Amino acid sequence: MAAWTDISGIKQKIADSSAEEVTASYIETIGKSKINGFTTMWDEAINVAREIDSEGHEGPLAGVPIAIKENISTKGLSTTCSSKILQGYVPPYDAHVIERLREAGAVILGKTNMDEFAMGTSTESSYYGPTLNPWDMDRVPGGSSGGSAAVVAAGEVPVSLGSDTGGSVRCPAAYCGVVGLKPTYGCISRYGLISYANSLEQIGPLATNVADIATIMDVVAGYDSRDSTSINRENTYSDALKDDVNGLKIGVPEEYFGEGIDEKVEKAVWDAISKFEDMGATYEKVSMPHTKYALASYYIIAMSEASSNLARFDGTRYGYRAEGENWHVMASRTRAQGFGEEVKRRILLGTYALSAGYHDKYYLKALKVRTLVKQDFDRALDNVDVLMAPTMPAPAFKIGEKIDDPLSLYLADVNTVPINLAGVPSISVPCGFSGDMPVGLQIIGKHFDENAIIKAAYSFEQNTDHHTRRPPEVA
Amino acid sequence: MITKEEVEHVGWLARIEIDEKESDAYAEKLNSVLDYFGQLDEVDTEGVEPTYHVADIVNVFRKDEVTESMSQEDVLANTENKQEGNFKSPRIM
Numbered sequence: 090m091a092a093w094t095d096i097s098g099i100k101q102k103i104a105d106s107s108a109e110e111v112t113a114s115y116i117e118t119i120g121k122s123k124i125n126g127f128t129t130m131w132d133e134a135i136n137v138a139r140e141i142d143s144e145g146h147e148g149p150l151a152g153v154p155i156a157i158k159e160n161i162s163t164k165g166l167s168t169t170c171s172s173k174i175l176q177g178y179v180p181p182y183d184a185h186v187i188e189r190l191r192e193a194g195a196v197i198l199g200k201t202n203m204d205e206f207a208m209g210t211s212t213e214s215s216y217y218g219p220t221l222n223p224w225d226m227d228r229v230p231g232g233s234s235g236g237s238a239a240v241v242a243a244g245e246v247p248v249s250l251g252s253d254t255g256g257s258v259r260c261p262a263a264y265c266g267v268v269g270l271k272p273t274y275g276c277i278s279r280y281g282l283i284s285y286a287n288s289l290e291q292i293g294p295l296a297t298n299v300a301d302i303a304t305i306m307d308v309v310a311g312y313d314s315r316d317s318t319s320i321n322r323e324n325t326y327s328d329a330l331k332d333d334v335n336g337l338k339i340g341v342p343e344e345y346f347g348e349g350i351d352e353k354v355e356k357a358v359w360d361a362i363s364k365f366e367d368m369g370a371t372y373e374k375v376s377m378p379h380t381k382y383a384l385a386s387y388y389i390i391a392m393s394e395a396s397s398n399l400a401r402f403d404g405t406r407y408g409y410r411a412e413g414e415n416w417h418v419m420a421s422r423t424r425a426q427g428f429g430e431e432v433k434r435r436i437l438l439g440t441y442a443l444s445a446g447y448h449d450k451y452y453l454k455a456l457k458v459r460t461l462v463k464q465d466f467d468r469a470l471d472n473v474d475v476l477m478a479p480t481m482p483a484p485a486f487k488i489g490e491k492i493d494d495p496l497s498l499y500l501a502d503v504n505t506v507p508i509n510l511a512g513v514p515s516i517s518v519p520c521g522f523s524g525d526m527p528v529g530l531q532i533i534g535k536h537f538d539e540n541a542i543i544k545a546a547y548s549f550e551q552n553t554d555h556h557t558r559r560p561p562e563v564a
Numbered sequence: 565m566i567t568k569e570e571v572e573h574v575g576w577l578a579r580i581e582i583d584e585k586e587s588d589a590y591a592e593k594l595n596s597v598l599d600y601f602g603q604l605d606e607v608d609t610e611g612v613e614p615t616y617h618v619a620d621i622v623n624v625f626r627k628d629e630v631t632e633s634m635s636q637e638d639v640l641a642n643t644e645n646k647q648e649g650n651f652k653s654p655r656i657m
Contacts, residue, residue: 181638275619288617317624318617385601396578403579405653407642416656417579425581433580438594440578441566442601454604456614461607463615496596512618536618 093244093559096301099153108152112138112196115154119198119245124221124230126240128159129167130199138196148194149308155195156249158237159203161292162281163187166197170283171215172205174427175408184281185316186250186292186309193308198246201236205429206399207257207285209233210501213492214431221488222265223560224526228485231261234295238265241295244563248301250309252282254290255387256480256505259517262295263480263529266519266560268546269295270302273537274512275320278313284398286391287318289509298556299518299547303327306539322537329540332551335369338473344380345478345504357521357528358479361549365477368552370545375473377465380507382458387506388499389442389455395432396439402427434495459510466511470535475545478504480517480529504531514539518546519555527555566594 094102102111112135119127134154141152157163160170162180164187169175183191190197202220204212212235213219220235222228223243230239234251238261241249251258253271262269270293277292284290294305306326313319341362346355362372404410404423411426413419428436442451469476482504491498508515513536520530530549534542550556566574568587571594575582582590636649645652 178642181634181641274617275621314626318619318621320619320621379607382604382607385604388597389601389604400579405643405645406651410645413654416654418581419654420579421576421581424579428580434590434593434597436578436580437571437574437590438597441570441574441594441598444574444577451601451604453614454607454609455601456616457609457612458604458607459615460612461609463618495593496600499597499600510615510618 093297103152108138108141124239126220126236127199128202128217131166151194154198156201156240156246158251159200160283170206171203173216174402178407185278185313189309204233206432207233222485231264233257235261241267248296253293254286255509256502258293259480262517264485266527270516273514275318277310278316278319280315286394299550329543330547332548334548337370339372340375340473340476342377351483353523354479354528361520361530375469379461379465383462383507386455386458389451392435392439393442393452396436463511476533478531480531484523484526516542516546
């Protein structure tokens with residue numbers, strides 16, 4: 090059936106046939122997939138769909154198939170962070186977002202591929218091998234939520250969940266030509282999300298269109314006492330689905346169009362801003378002078394937090410265990426054999442940055458620079474409603490092109506990581522092409538002002554047709 | 565500059581076994597990243613407070629009440645290394 094369908098289209102199909110038939114047709118499509126987007130299929134999916142049929146399709150997502158990133162805990166369904174060290178791990182509990190999705194009647198089809206422990210921009214570091222970009226199978230889908238973006242782009246599922254620590258939802262959304270939202274820090278409970286860098290990351294939805302993003306947010310966002318950083322704040326995201334940007338003030342940060350930007354990406358983003366002007370918005374250039382230091386600050390903080398968060402993977406309670414004559418040797422070998430190269434590099438660098446003699450030089454310095462980056466956002470967003478910039482400075486690169494040079498991979502994240510340091514929300518929407526590869530426009534908002542960016546993104550979608558172009562082989 | 569010996573020391577702190585053959589290669593790759601991190605030295609952070617997180621909350625407490633927790637069976641379901649309801653690991657000392 091490979092087709093780009095929105096949630097309302099799916100609901101119509103369910104009403105005309107059944108949730109069981111819709112689920113079965115998606116499972117059949119996934120069975121023929123060439124992109125390696127799914128890692129594990131859930132063998133209960135069809136039974137859940139049958140149950141939903143017998144209960145009369147109640148709930149806002151009744152019968153709607155969804156795919157879940159490998160780092161979000163699903164009770165009874167393998168959750169491995171695409172790592173050897175978690176092979177065989179089956180969570181005994183559901184993440185908060187999964188509880189919400191199940192209550193809403195969503196049908197979880199399976200888990201999607203990612204960079205190991207979400208550390209990457211290409212989904213090449215997965216223990217399950219790389220996911221391919223449906224637009225060009227020689228290219229990466231982006232990362233780390235590459236599987237979640239690629240399966241939506243390929244029509245293998247209408248919506249998915251990813252997680253975004255430094256761009257991991259927005260990057261693959263841009264590279265695969267779909268919509269992806271990184272909500273405000275504290276907006277969605279991280280309970281059950283396997284931590285990489287806990288002060289930076291948020292779970293976020295991916296879909297073919299903005300309305301579906303709002304629909305998923307209405308289900309998964311909200312307070313949860315099990316995440317101590319969860320913020321108690323009510324919001325209806327679908328209220329923002331209005332075609333109206335009249336009087337919207339847009340800020341365009343010059344630093345996001347820096348060295349190395351692809352000309353066609355730059356043009357597509359400026360064309361999008363002109364389109365917003367035609368639609369009644371105004372724009373002004375703004376300066377965010379600490380942007381160039383955001384990347385180093387981000388990586389130091391992320392690696393430091395990772396070195397602590399990933400200490401739990403020691404072979405004692407779950408996953409892979411190597412042999413060793415005492416616990417220390419067992420744990421050191423388990424981790425040497427169970428983690429991939431990039432994960433080990435980041436843990437080593439994080440441990441180094443936190444160690445005696447280097448803590449102030451690296452970690453504390455990075456936290457202070459984080460304050461300056463955040464102040465750039467506070468100042469810029471004081472005068473405008475939203476900021477707009479390219480999500481990624483260039484389109485998806487070739488598989489194998491950057492994987493052996495960590496620094497060149499890190500540099501690809503230059504426009505996405507500042508947003509995580511500041512904790513503000515950001516949505517990536519398709520805004521054109523560079524050659525045959527999609528380009529993403531990033532719309533950034535104030536803390537908890539998701540509705541402003543959803544409204545802007547929705548309006549753009551109503552007045553353009555970039556999002557209607559499909560990858561080859563997808564009807 | 566991180567030396568080969570420091571790589572091995574950090575490997576021990578992080579409980580990641582690194583053999584001598586690997587430590588040169590690690591040192592090289594880690595140094596290229598550390599060089600990049602060095603650019604933060606340019607930033608004047610005199611008097612700037614660090615930001616550990618951006619959530620507008622300080623301490624989050626809950627009532628000290630007994631609530632339902634995961635069963636011992638569920639907690640131990642992901643390991644074969646268990647004994648009498650506990651995780652079993654090699655000796656620590």
